[in-house]
Amino acid sequence: MSELVLEDAGGGVRIVRGPTNLGIVDAADGAAILIDSGNDEDSGRKLLRRLEADGVSLALIVNTHSNADHCGGNAFLQARTGCRIAATREEAAFVENPLLEPSLLWGGYPPASLRNKFLMAKPSRVTDVIPQSGPIPGTDLEAIPLPGHFVGMIGVRTPGGVLFCADALASAEILAKYPVFFLYDVAAHYRTLDFLASCPAELFVPSHAAPAREIGPLVEVNRRAVDRVNEVVLDLARSEPTWEELLAGLVTLLCIELNHSQYALVHSSIRAHLAYLADSGTLSTRFEGGKLRIGRR
């Protein structure tokens, strides 16, 4: 089993580098706080081994949001240590009821192909429901609202100015591989990008990109990726496609390879883009012969 890759960010903050970047923050009385818990039990086990080697106990996990790659280690760590878990009210619902995530993506009770560990973490108990903004009670950390990617996602800022910014930003490589980055609320995501571009922090730690002192360039890469999806949808809408035709056209144009999980993620995300474009007055939808058709306004 490979060990964790740790980077010292100073001020009692360490960054755990991996497919999902996590944080270990020193807390009072020789305890530690985790910012997210990684993919699964294996990730939880490695984190616990690290804390035990450091001689510190786990006091709290702060979940930025409820996607399985962020709260997948919760159940193991809470069973082993009895640690508290903090999440916003919206995300807590998903952390405690993981079936809600594939249900949201699918739009109803999901088939077995979507009830998988990538879309569903093991359930854990949220002991501390925290506001999306302001001090996180019992810690010297601050919750920063970063809605858009998921229903009540937050970032976490340390007193030394390290901002764990969750999935508000993805690396250029990830956006090239997954041109439709999952978004729950496109308008909120744009506002979050604007906010991050001017947000004071010494170091930004996106979950799926390298930590950076200057975040402006990555914000722009992410903004262009969202703009591009909107442009493709608007372009396809010129021929008044049905929903399935629109999705097929977009998947073909952006060279997206579908499997069940990818289909659900892209489907849900494009529905969010449709809502955004309809609400901003550029798209319209109508029904014809039992089919939803999407057109330009």
Ligand SMILES: [Zn+2]
């Ligand atoms: Zn993630």
